[in-house]
Amino acid sequence: MEVQNTYKTTWFKARAACQKLGGDLAVPMNNKENSAILNIVKQKSLSQPFIGFRRHKDNKFYTVQGVMPSYMKWQPGEPNGPNHEHCVHFYNNNGKWNDIPCSNQYPFICQRHLIKRK
Numbered sequence: 001m002e003v004q005n006t007y008k009t010t011w012f013k014a015r016a017a018c019q020k021l022g023g024d025l026a027v028p029m030n031n032k033e034n035s036a037i038l039n040i041v042k043q044k045s046l047s048q049p050f051i052g053f054r055r056h057k058d059n060k061f062y063t064v065q066g067v068m069p070s071y072m073k074w075q076p077g078e079p080n081g082p083n084h085e086h087c088v089h090f091y092n093n094n095g096k097w098n099d100i101p102c103s104n105q106y107p108f109i110c111q112r113h114l115i116k117r118k
């Protein structure tokens with residue numbers, strides 16, 4: 001996992017920045033990976049960074065690799081923004097996720113080496 005914590009930006013610009021580094025926005029695929037992100041978020045005092053999930057036109061969430069995730073960790077009551085909250089960010093207090101407008105500006109977490117699927 002790599003962290004860009006020097007600035008906040010929109011989801012799409014965050015993704016482009018990760019791709020420029022040879023990776024993509026981080027996609028936690030299980031509790032262990034999600035906890036690893038939470039540790040980084042706490043260490044770096046990141047405020048609610050973007051991660052690599054986005055709502056597509058079918059109203060379902062997909063990873064930046066374009067697949068439907070088998071693991072998701074929504075905050076209770078989320079996702080709650082089918083009309084305008086199409087990107088996902090990470091609550092720094094508990095590591096749960098929230099859908100949020102893609103044009104909002106947050107820090108972000110990149111993942112350079114994509115984890116292999118079993």
Ligand SMILES: [Ca+2]
Nearest residue numbers: 080081098099
């Ligand atoms: Ca939401």
